[in-house]
Amino acid sequence: MTTHSQFVAAVKGASSKTMALRDVVRLSHPTPRDDAQRELLGWLSGHVPGKRVSQNPMVVALERLKRTSDAIEQARLIREFHLPYEVVTTAVSSPSHEIWVELLRNAPTLNLLMNLMTFTRHGVFTDQANVDVAVSKLSRPDAVIRFVGQIGGVSLSSDDEVEGA
Numbered sequence: 001m002t003t004h005s006q007f008v009a010a011v012k013g014a015s016s017k018t019m020a021l022r023d024v025v026r027l028s029h030p031t032p033r034d035d036a037q038r039e040l041l042g043w044l045s046g047h048v049p050g051k052r053v054s055q056n057p058m059v060v061a062l063e064r065l066k067r068t069s070d071a072i073e074q075a076r077l078i079r080e081f082h083l084p085y086e087v088v089t090t091a092v093s094s095p096s097h098e099i100w101v102e103l104l105r106n107a108p109t110l111n112l113l114m115n116l117m118t119f120t121r122h123g124v125f126t127d128q129a130n131v132d133v134a135v136s137k138l139s140r141p142d143a144v145i146r147f148v149g150q151i152g153g154v155s156l157s158s159d160d161e162v163e164g165a
Helices: 003-013 021-028 035-045 057-067 071-081 085-091 097-106 109-114 116-121 128-139 141-152
Strands: none
Touching: 021 035, 057 071, 057 085, 071 097, 085 097, 097 116, 097 128, 109 116, 109 128, 116 128
C-alpha cells in the first residue's frame, strides 16, 4: 500500500458533504490485493472502525489525531505522517497555533497560496522563521513552474522552458 493511496483515502474518505470515496468503495465492491488494502477499504466503507486500523500508517495517524486533544501530540502526528491540511482541518475542531505552524511546513505551493490569509489570521507569520519557510516555498522555481502548470491545466517539468522566465 503506497503512501499516496493512504493519502488519497485519508483526504477523500474524510469528506461527507458530497459523494465521497467511501460511497465509491461501497458501490464498486473492489477486490483487495492484500491485507493492508482490505483494511483500508474496510475503513473507507465504514466496516473497520478507526481504532482497529493497524496496517495503514497515515490512517492510524489520522485516527489518533481525531482522538487526542493534546496540541503537541497533534503537531507531532501532522509532522511525522505528513497529514494534509484538508484532513487536519476537518479532524481537529479548533487547531492550535502549533498545528497551524505544522500545516504551513507541510503545505504544498498551491495550498500555501490558497491559505495565506488563514495562516495569517492564526498568527503563523508572527514568527520570522515561518515567514522564511513560506517565502522559500513560494520562491522555488520548480514550485512556481508546477503551480503555473496546475492553474493552466498543463504539466511542466523544471526542464521545460517558460516564456518570459
